Amino acid sequence: MSTTTVSNVIHGKAGEVSEDTKKKVEEFLKKVDYVPNISARNLAQNESKIIGLALKARADKYENLIMDPFVSVLIGGVEETIRSAGYFMMLYISKDTDEIMRHVSTWNVDGLILFGMLDDDGIRVSEKYKKPIVCIDTYSLEGLKHFTNVGLDDEQGAYEMASYLISQGHKRIAFLSDNTKGVDLARLNGFKKALKDNKLKFKSTDFLQIRPRSEEIEESLEKICQRASEFTAIMCVSDLYAVTLMSALSDRGISVPGDISVVGFDDNMLGQLHRPALTTVHQDVKAKGVTAADTLLKQLSGVKTPNQIKLPTRLVIRDTVKNINS
Amino acid sequence: MSTTTVSNVIHGKAGEVSEDTKKKVEEFLKKVDYVPNISARNLAQNESKIIGLALKARADKYENLIMDPFVSVLIGGVEETIRSAGYFMMLYISKDTDEIMRHVSTWNVDGLILFGMLDDDGIRVSEKYKKPIVCIDTYSLEGLKHFTNVGLDDEQGAYEMASYLISQGHKRIAFLSDNTKGVDLARLNGFKKALKDNKLKFKSTDFLQIRPRSEEIEESLEKICQRASEFTAIMCVSDLYAVTLMSALSDRGISVPGDISVVGFDDNMLGQLHRPALTTVHQDVKAKGVTAADTLLKQLSGVKTPNQIKLPTRLVIRDTVKNINS
DNA sequence: GCGTACAACTTATGCGCAAAAGTAACTGTG
């Protein structure tokens, strides 16, 4: 029984091994409870069967990243897909792109999924790393030359939401976010577009800035709540912020949707469990993870994929918007 | 420049290499942007520098597991600790223990952290896997012979919470959970003990069963809410269930804490953002992950560790309990 | 000035695997 014969049996190379010996080998493998050594296989094949999932966060959002149910659902989707294709997932959470890079090359990771990475960082990575990369939720035309993006039609989703608010009679609507880049910018743009199409003006003061860091968040919420009476509705860039805002409003005796309407974006458990239940834009986070992983897997097997995949959103009308049409 | 010399420089084996050649080698390494091939190192050393984090869920709780902010925080804690010690994390989410086992042995994972595994499964794993295992939140005396457990003083936490409820005048208190095993049992026991110490009776009908599966959860909530008037307070086994319950109560016009008091356990963002803010038992989930990883790392470097580590809990009194002392 | 000790290297070996190259026995064909 030579190693090659055994190897052939393991890899199911029929025609090379007689049925007789095949059975013998299989029995033997079972008897000794054989498990292949992946390190050795990797060394010989120069492939690792590992997909790296790198989550990166701006330092000030790191805490939120980890807390967000979004992340665990995403991880779950990726892991499931990858595993059923015989790959393994190495998870990497970091604030430091270089560290991620080093990690990826030491392990000779076969493919990369990046999330939360700034667009230029993604490009930087792709320049060094010569294997397939799929990014989630990036917004960089430049980047699309280097990697595939799996995202959402954020602009359209925000457009629909803003249009809905306007249809309910809202004219003074604020937009709440912590930055104006990437996804947040796309959502803001959709919002602005809806205003414009309805002949409403967007003033820069209608942008309410929330600070993600725990030391600053209270102060920023205080400022925002003080200005609440200026608006009839606040459109938040995420459910997390919508619910955070509603808690702050509630603490100050401002009722939702009685005094002011609030909407979110994402549709996660936070808004679903809130009462009144949050009106929001639904996205299928698990599908995002699954799609990203699937796309990467396809690329690994040499199948061409579009370099931009946009998943649809869906308006979910619940109870945080008041109809104020006279 | 021989491989050994280079290897020695990389591993900082001073005294074996002259300062001169050391510098030369280092310059060279930088120039060619050398990255070690971990597969080769693993093969040579028979160690992988990988820590496996296996999350297992009963089929009916799988969805919840993934959604729960608990999980991502735990993962974050483990990942951070492991990485700063030069290890890597391979994440494994599955309903199937055998699959986890196969994975672990193919990769020759150096150590294992198990979460959400039933006690007997943990033991089964430890019988095959001859390397260090740290479990999180198991409750099996038998298991402690095989692995280290990092957990909480659940019983004490629940005892304090129940005592607090009693001090606020509550005598008819229900306990809500989806099962009576492991952690949930410990919390239930703490609850029962507090009742007993205060000369209150626990009837088996005071246990309210919630069903975790999304198809059944509504029905079980309906039953529970119908019985709400029997109690002045409901102690929930987790914040997730407490908030879920409060949403259901709110939908039926039952006010918290006006009509009934509700408390949770865990202290996660769900309860913190809820209004009224949830009175609960705090646990430091990140610390749990960090402690588990630290303990495993210690064991890997041959340091003895206690086989049972219990992290403290802390009562967090917020706004969901009414003082009903006459 | 011979042996010992040690510093600073180099060479050789094996980890477990996949695949290339080699071998031996058997089969069919002209």
Add this chain to the structure above:
DNA sequence: CACAGTTACTTTTGCGCATAAGTTGTACGC
């Protein structure tokens, strides 16, 4: 019956690393 082709194997090689074993040169003591 000789030779090509095929089947069912075995032997060999090399992936990149750490380390054991071997080599060389130099300093020092007596």
